[in-house]
Amino acid sequence: MKPEPYTFTYIDEFGHTNSAACGQNEYHSLMELLFDKYLQEWGDCKGRAWCGTCHIQILEGYLSSKMQQEEKQTLSHLDDACAQSRLACQIPVNAELHNLVFKVITENDYGSK
Ligand code: FES
Numbered sequence: 557m558k559p560e561p562y563t564f565t566y567i568d569e570f571g572h573t574n575s576a577a578c579g580q581n582e583y584h585s586l587m588e589l590l591f592d593k594y595l596q597e598w599g600d601c602k603g604r605a606w607c608g609t610c611h612i613q614i615l616e617g618y619l620s621s622k623m624q625q626e627e628k629q630t631l632s633h634l635d636d637a638c639a640q641s642r643l644a645c646q647i648p649v650n651a652e653l654h655n656l657v658f659k660v661i662t663e664n665d666y667g668s669k
Pocket residue numbers: 587598599600601602603604605606607608609610611630643644645646
């Protein structure tokens with residue numbers, strides 16, 4: 557029997573609420589998944605936690621993966637980062653994505669400081 561896909565919800569840059577799904581082990585990170593299927597304007601550093609273009613804010617749900625130093629550092633340079641902020645490229649695709657709700661943050665000026 558094929559495993560159920562993970563489904564989650566994200567709010568895009570236009571404020572629209574979107575449902576998304578992916579199979580288990582289909583992508584390495586949330587950024588790769590969204591870049592491939594839904595969003596083209598992010599992922600500049602290809603998932604190295606350097607560019608900040610994959611900034612999201614978790615609205616509902618919980619991620620147990622701890623932030624590494626590189627992610628903390630990049631988020632610290634983003635004006636609109638908050639306690640719920642994460643970089644999608646550092647979030648593995650696993651069961652914790654299921655029913656997660658997050659907002660895609662597109663306005664940032666990383667690099668201009
Ligand atoms: S893709 Fe660059 S920080 Fe995530």
